[in-house]
Amino acid sequence: MSDIDNFPTLFRTQVPLIDTRAPVEFERGSMPTATNLPLMNDTEREAVGRCYKNEGAEAAIALGHQLVTGSLKEDRIAAWIKFANEHPDGALFCFRGGMRSGLAQQWLKDAGIDYPRISGGYKALRRWLIDSSDNIYAQETFLVVAGKTGCAKTRLINHGASGGRLPGGIDLEGMANHRGSSFGRRDGGQPTQINFEIAVDSAIFNANDEPVPFIIAEDESRLIGRCALAQNLQDCLKSAPMVVVEASLEARVEHSFENYILANLADLKTRLGDTKEAFEHFSSDLYAALDRIKKRLGGVRHHELTRQLDDAIASHLKGDTSVHRGWIAALLRDYYDPMYNYQLENRKERIIFRGSEGDVAEFLLAQQHEPTPE
Template sequence: MLVDNPALYRQLFLQDTPFIDLRAPAEFAKGAFPTSASLPLMTDDERAKVGTCYKHHGQQAAINLGHRLVSGPIKDARVQVWSGFARANPQGYLYCWRGGLRSQITQQWLQEAGIHYPRVPGGYKALRRFLIDELERLISQRDFVLLAGRTGSGKTQLLNALPGTLDLEGLANHRGSSFGARLAGQPTQIAFENALAIALLKLESTGHRQILLEDESAHIGSLMLPASLRDKMRQAPVLILETPLAERIAAIHREYVQERLAECRRHDREQPFARFSRVLQDSLFRIRKRLGGEAYQRLSACMQAALDYQSRTGDDTLHLNWIRDLLVDYYDPMYDYQLTRRPRNVLRQGSGQSIRQAWKSGCAVPIEIK
């Protein structure tokens, strides 16, 4: 399938264009774009009725039913919502599934309200097809370098402080480990792929042919990396970030305990600490088989003691005990094993400052660091 206007689509994504997504909520939930707002022409139930009518009585009957379902106060309310979005985002566009009838109707109703708002030719389907094709092209044309390091070494923070980088965990809304799930949940696989393609488009537009990204497994939480990206990552050279154990323990304490409790307070105003406790214990439970029964029971008891003490006193320092044991006895041996599984072309191994200097000195040309 040929997309209708790839130059336009590229500019829309590079400029973070706000979109009115007119598809039904169930369609939107399967996958959307980072700057899209779900402002449907029809609800799921209304769309189902129109679809059934189309199947049995044809297009015109379905159109007539759609106009009856979305009329009067219902129509007025939806036009008001679209109008508000359009006024707040005058540079935006609207689209439906294929840029057809739903887009045309909405555009006409907005014009009747005095607002001229453009629609995307080809709709969501054409935009999605464009991003699928661009994702494969961009992956094939980029040179990737991986940033590796032990758990808690600060890889994500370093990535976000450097040019020409791609934060896969940020796009996946997941920190990448058993303890990495976020309460807001992850995007769908389609939405993740859309965001990944857009991020690569932006890196290309700023002249970055070589891209630094974290050394990830095939999955980040429930999401899978594209096969073409996994293949490129398997062959990519590596920068290894080394961070002292004490700093790693402090970083994990801040991330797993302090930031996670703050996250629970934002999402659960009634019993945030109870939710925080469940999240920690559930995260540990997920790796119980790899830990082994005895180690799991010991770590779980240590974690519970820290939670009980924190609940009574507000002091969270006892968490440092199980965090240290988890790093030393589980994550570090697993990291060492993965490093020895296959030969790696290690370009630089050292502190954050060393890695930062290495990347900045060679980010515009192929790195050859000895």
């Protein structure tokens, strides 16, 4: 039976993984390519843990074998066999690469499948990712895409290379499942902080592994929704050269309308059906987002925007979505734009290029194809 300790290749090739830890551990955080097929469920793990604490390792191991036996054991082995047959290039792991993954590996071996195990388990994978990211941050090879709200920065990173992802680009908002502003909540919720950090570290490793001189990321603050950027990533984004995407107010209103109105409602309808419940969720999310910035808007402006939103919701219910563009335009022009202009003025010395979405995409592609200095 073999162990895998070549972590760069594992992340580079996106190896499918079996996480044999309990569901509660998996939900807290796991690798992006992992599927949870646990040796023990949460209740069984808790019982074995209590036994270990009170009676020692030998008694805990014996209890584990008593709990996972008969048809229960057969079902779990069957799930591992199915995964191994579907992913013959995969591997399995537990927390430290110890007893749980070792037992799963042995049971698979007894069933005729020699399936590799991750040396050091989840803990070693996580440590390697953190160390790898720290080394990349130290190189300071980031380029930041900035621009006013609604200028399609995320679209540029994901589709700016002839419809495909920009080489070296990482989509921080995609990994956070959030569009970044008060109105940026997306259906499905956000990942745990640990899962977000793992996804970012993995994406940064793979972007840095490409034959390009820069990692390209969107200009972000400390938080994307409730997901926090690592401090060293924040430091890199705060000091990196910037390219600025410029777009008219009309274009930015349209982009925001498509994302925050049409796309958000479509996502809710996909989950809940084309129902009254979906629209109620959609509209209440808009009001909640507006309320979250009430203090910064001020009472008068918040009241006026709420009135405009009331009109837009009423018109939307009658089949006319276009009224939303009015309050979106007012919010961008009177709230987000002044804040952005102030922030950009304080960082203007970092700007190396500015232009339309297409112009910025061409500039970034040219930068990525320049030879790396020896």
